[in-house]
Amino acid sequence: MRCVLRKWRLSDAKDLAMALNNEKILNNLRDGLPFPYTEQDAHDYIITMLSSDENSIFPYAITIGDRAVGSIGAFRQSNIHSKTAEIGYYLAEEYWGRGIMTDAIRELCRILFETTDILRIYAEPFAYNTGSRRALEKAGFCYEGTMKNNAVKNGKVLDMMIYSLTRTMEAYPVRRLTSEEIPQALELCWRVFQEFEAPEYSPEGIAAFRSSLDDPERNRRMSFYGAFDGNTLVGVLSMRAPQHISGFFVDPSYHRRGIGRQLFEAMRRDYARQLFTVNSSPYAVEVYRHLGFVATDAEQIVNGIRFIPMEYGEC
Secondary structure (H helix, E strand, O other), X not given: OOOEEEOOOHHXXXXXXXXXXXXXXXXXXXXXXXXXXXXXXHHHXXXXXXXXXXXXXXXXXXXXXXXXEEEEXXXXXXXXXXXXXXXXXEEOHHHOOOOHHHHHHHHHHHHHHHXXXXXXXXXXXXXXXXXXXXXXXXXXXXXXXXXXEEEEEOOEEEEEEEEEEEOOOOOXXXXXXXXXHHHHHHHHHHHHXXXXXXXXXXXXXXXXXXXXXXXXXXXXXXXXXXXXXXXXEEEEEEEEOOXXXXXXXXXXXXXXXXXXXXXXXXXXXXXXXXXXXXXXXXXXXXXXXXXXXXXXXXXXXXXXXXXXXXXXXXX
């Protein structure tokens, strides 16, 4: 089910009141909203949004079939933070758990980055609000930290967590992949492997590689990084403990554009100790050498898979 963001209409007041007249939603928002939340309250809110400064407040109705089922907005900050915006949002309870809020967050961020000078978008959900946090993570936001004892809501002292998404200057931005995106990443790995590496492998090696991609427990233990062209995944780097590269593939249509290095450098930023290992296929040895890896042993074959052990950095 896909949502559409549009400007508010006065005719949305009834639907807005129905969505927001819910204590479960109000408990996840900041104070100031009345309960019960009436149609008149919704009407007054919409009037305020329609008359707000269009360069500072960016309010949208989240709609399904042109019916308002939620609200999302961004609010430009001031002074030295004037190119930063905070987002807030909520969704009618009947639509929870369908990925709608993730789509709405992505769309609002696209609008802001394409039509304004905003450089950073952030959100501060309550730490217990796993649904909101998950929507942000799936939309590409990065967790920055926990603000201890940062709020008092309904008489309780609560932690809040801060997430952000920044405008990238890179042609193919890299981020950690969500669990929902991993199947797509594995498909890209298999496709590139078949074209460039499988010809140098025995049938046993090809089968062993395919089996590794189909191992859910193995995939669960790994961290995946992805490079994107818009919404299209064009490169993948996967890591397993302690700091071993277990997969590194770029769509052949995007070779020689620096995407591999962007993936590697983005991954490196997550590790304090700059020591990485890889069992490189014969095809990829030169790629790793350009990144600074050196061979640590001769070529080996295990389960039909040919590889050269390589290492980056020092202990």
